[in-house]
Amino acid sequence: MVFSCARIVALLAVPLMTAACIGAEIDEESEELVGEDQSAIMSENGHLPNALNGNGLNLNGLNLNGLNLNALNPAALNLHNPNALAAIKNPGPNGVLSRDLMRYLVSCALRSDQTFSFSWTDSAGVAHPEVYRGDLGMAHWWATGAITNDTYVQRQITACIAARTNWYGTHVTISLRNSESGMSSSITERQTYTVREGAFWGNLFASTPYVRACYTPAGVTRARQLQRDCAAGHLSVDPATGATTVQQCGPMTIVGSCDAVCNRVDPNGGFYAGCLENPAASPWARTDVVVTSFLTP
Template sequence: MRNRIVLAISFLGLVSVCLPACIREGEPLEEESETAAQEVFTKNAFTKNALKASALTTDRLATEALTGNPLTSAAIAGSPDVLSALRDPMAREFLTYAAGCALPAGESVEVSLDGETYVFEGDVGLAPAWGRAHGHCNARCPGWVSACMLARVNHLGESLPISMRGQNKALDLGPAERESFPHREGAYFGDLFAPEQLRFACRSPGSTLIRRVCGGTGVDTEDCIVDVLGECDEICGPLESDGSFRNCGGGGHTIPTTVTIFRQ
C-alpha cells in the first residue's frame, strides 16, 4: 500500500453567511465561486524560503507549466516540468499554499511522485476557475493567489490564526469573524508567479502587527521578505465596508487584488 502524505492548511471554521455589503452594489465579483460564503479563519506558517526559492519559482518552465494549465491532478501528472520541481520539498510547500488559496475547501490535487502520494487541499477558493478541467491561472488569478500566499507567511514558520478580507466573493465576511478578529494588521499584494516576484505589503496605520511576517518589531521592516511600502492609508484606495484596503500601489502599478489581514 502506498504512503499518503497530506499537505493541508488548517481550517478552523465555515459558515454559510453572506453580507451584501461586502461587494459594492452593481460591481462584478472578482472571481466566480461555486461555494457558499465562508469565514476565512486560517492558520498560517508559510516559510520565506519556500516563498522565494522553491523550484516552482526558480524554474520558469515549471512555473509557466503550473499557471498555464489546470490546477488538477491530471494536468500536473502530465507535466514533467512541474513533477520534477515537486521533488523539492520547498516546491511542495509552495504548492500547498497556492492550492489552498486558489481552490475552495473540498477540492484537492493529488500528485504521485517517487512512490509517494501528496495531496494539496483547497481552502479559501480565491481562483476556483484554475481548478477546472480547462482552466489556467489568468487575469486576476495570480494576484489573488499571490496576495493570499503573502498574507500566510510567518517569519518564524509558526502557525497563527488570521482573518482575510478583500473584494473577492470567497472572502465574504460574517459577523462572528468581524467580532473575533478586530485588529487590522496590514494588506498584502503582488505576483509570486512573475519572472521577478512582486512581494508588497503595507501596514495598517499605527499597527506593528506586521512583525508576524517581517520579524523584528514591526516598525523596522528593511529586511522583510515583502517590500513594506508604508502605511496603507497612504498607498491604497479608501477603506471598504469590511475594513479592507483596495487598489494599493506598488511597482508602478495599482493592484486591486489585495488581501487585508485582521488579527485576534
C-alpha cells in the same frame, strides 16, 4: 471561522520561515475569507501542511509563470510540464519547497471537494503519497484548464499566498478580508479580529513576479507580538554593531504604511478597497485585488 496559521516559509526569494494557514474555507453563509480554528482544521482535514518555504517560488522546476500555462492536476503536469512534476517529486530539499508551494496553491485555488494527488519516492526508496485538498476555490477551474490570461485570478491567488506568509514558525490566528471577491465578514468576526495588520497584493505568475505589502501603523506592535512580520518587516539586530534593521519578508516588497498607499477603508469589513500597484513607479496606478489581514487584540 478562524484562520490558524502554521509555519509558512515565504516561498519567495530569500530563505525564511513563515507561518501560513492551510485549510481555510469560504463560509457559504457570510462568504467571508477567514481561516478556521486549528482544532477544526485538524479534525476535518487530518493534518496541517505547515512549512511553506520562501525559496520555493523561485525554483526553476516549479515556477508559477510556468504553472499557469497548464491545468493544476498531476496528469496535465506530466503531459505538458514534466519539470514541475519532477520538482514536486524531488526527494531533496528543493522537493520539500516545491511540495509546500503546491499545497498552498491548491489550498487557495481549488474548492474543498477538489484534490491534487501524487506520490514521490525518497532516497531510501520509500513512497510517500500526497493528497492536497483545496479550500478557498479562487480558481477551481484551474483543475482542468490554464489560467494564463486570467490576471485577476493570478493576483487573487498571489494575495492569498502572501497574506498567509509569516517569518516565524508559530501558529497565528488571522482574519483575511477582500473587496473584489465580495467576501464579507460577520459581526462576530469583526468584533474578534479588530487589529488591522496590513495588506498584500501582486502577481507571482507574471513574467517578472512581484509581491508587495504595506502595514497599518496601529497594528505593527501587535503583529510583532504575534510574530507576524511580513507586512511591517522583520526586525534584525546586527551582532557586530547592535543596530536594529528592518528586513523584507523574502522577495515581498514592503512599500510602507497602508494609510499612505491604500484607498479608503471599507466601512463594514474594515479592509482596504485598493492600494497603489507600485508606489515607487506611480502615485496614481492602483490595484483593487488586495487582501487585508486582521489580528486579535
